[in-house]
Amino acid sequence: MTVWDSLVGQKHVIGTLAGAADGKGMTQSWLFTGPPGSGRSNAAVAFAAALQCPNNGCGACHECHTVLAGSHADVSLIRTEKLSIGVDEVRDLVRRSALAPARGRWQILIVEDADRLTEQANNALLKAIEEPNDRTVWILCAPTVEDLLPTIRSRCRLVTLSTPTTAEVATFLATHDGINPALADYAARASQGHIGRARALARDEATRNRRRDVVAIPTKLRNLGACMRAASEMVELAKEEADAITSELDARERADLDAGYGVVDRGRRPREYAPALRRLEEGQKTRAKRRVLDVIDRGLMDLVSVYRDAIAVAAGVPTKLVNEEMRGEVEALAGSASPELNLQRINAVFAAREQMLEFNVPPALALESLMVALRDTASAEGAIV
Template identity: 70%
Template sequence: MTVWDRLVGQRPVVHALSQAASGRGMTHAWLFTGPPGSGRSNAAIAFAGALQCEQQGCGECHECVTVAAGSHADVNVVRTQKLSIGVDEVRHLVRSASLRPVGRRWQVLIVEDADRLTDQAFNALLKAIEEPTPHTVWMLCAPSVEDVLPTIRSRCRLVTLTTPTTRDVADFLVRTADVTPSLAAYAARASQGHIGRARALALDEATRNRRREVVSLPSRLTGLGACMNAAANLAEVAKEEADAITSEYDVREKADLDASYGVVERGRRPREYAPALAALDKAQKTRAKRQVLDVVDRSLMDLVSVYRDAIALRAGAPGELVNEEMRGEIAELARVSTPEEHLIRIERIFQAREQMLDYNVPVALALESMMVGLQLERSAR
């Protein structure tokens, strides 16, 4: 398996990057864009492996294996669990970019979620991209070019990924996750082309159960009490899932902090420990908040898929539904409401999403307003 085999449904991208890795069209800065789950960071990491590999991405040599594992000395990947990437992190990365590569080929710096860079961080990055050092390659990943400053994107070669087809995702799961074709087909449809989400749905029954609970909500929003309960349950499940994801990180980071300040060995806390602990606590709370928002956001997109299916069914659109396994419930939704009313529901969902992500409205409050709005539109009819 070559490094390119991990990219699902991205043949034009694979061709362009493999050509660049062999020396045709190579440049010092790249911007990878595409919808969530399309594989932006996977494409960047695959390209980094190809640049370090003598055979442009064989997938089996030491260079390819260590890049994929995240342990290659000349490939630095910046990820964040926080709401933003600050200037200090970028300045550290810029200092790394000024060093010569340990090996004989490239120093590669990959910034995932480049859309989360603060304005100060973007400005710190701009100078490094404007005046690149030899053998240094920058790779930025963002949902769209509009998420990156014009002065940055104008200096990058654009690589645009698309949402892979359901068939491509299902074939990938059967090939790499060792699941049955029927389960792979369900995960591919339900994920709507999001590779990471598809793997989670295919491999984890708890993830499948949580999604089934979410997509069953529209048919149960028959009164104010049901709406409030649905909002409370969704907020609680999101927090529980986020806590399960972040708690392991929190414990490990606290242990590392204690070890670095000698708290365990010395049995006392030095003066510098308290501010460091406060900074860690603040960072962990920020990460927990982002994780809750990420979980809720996935649930909202699952809700949207139900209403889109109802619109498609009412309009007689060909092809399978995203939620094909609940066609009966969706047929009932299509019967009791017009497509225009379902579009209003979808608008309500995106309003709640905007409130939480852009205006910092508390999750529970935004969900309560949204659920009531979904039910009231049906009652009005």
């Protein structure tokens, strides 16, 4: 077992990174890009472990174990639950980058969501990347190279990850996580190559049920009332899943805060407690908002998968559908609308996605508009723009 075993469908990337860890083509600034779920951050952490490992990523030594566990003193990972990464967080990383390694071969800084850097944060990062210490390595992760400033990406070596195939994801789930092959195949197809999503679908029945409710939406949009109900249900499903993800963390953070200020032991609240609690609640609110948007975004991609399946059925594509379990409904959808209309519906989904993520349109409003656009009636033919 090596540090590379968790990277699914990335043989070309593993070769590049393993070579760099062995001194072939090593540079001090890297940019890992790839679609959501391709494993950008996993690849960055595996690479960091290989750089610290005396055997270039054996997966068994103390260095590998501590990096993979997130406890290595010379590997810092910045990830955010907020909508952006601010300049203060980056300045803290820059200060750490100036330190000599405490015990490892390198001081490694990983920025998981580099596409969320604010303009000031980008500027603070640029200088550090331009003039790194001799034993400092920066690893930035983003969906595409366009998500970073040209001045930053031009100073980084680019590593592009690809979306794993359904077979690769299914095999990984079955062999690595011990998932039943039939369930692994379903999760691999339904996740559309997103490793984290595939694991959630394979392990959690509630997650599977929520997805099943979302992909059933296209066949239910028969009238305006159904459209409004579908929009409301999708928002509620997103809130339910987001709450399942964050509620335990929120409670733990609150308990830590109470313990830190002695609220639990002494039963009273010091003067400094109220502002600290307010900051914590504001941060949790921001995190919850992002989580809801992330879950809705996944739901929108699930909707797209249904319309893509309908187009595939109409075109006579012989491969398995993403939503093979609901082939009958997909065939009915393909029979009730032309491929051109279903393609317009996909465009409508992406337009709604852009409204929420780029223009901050409230999810309920954007989804109501979307469901009307997706309405499954013969009169809708050609009406979506």
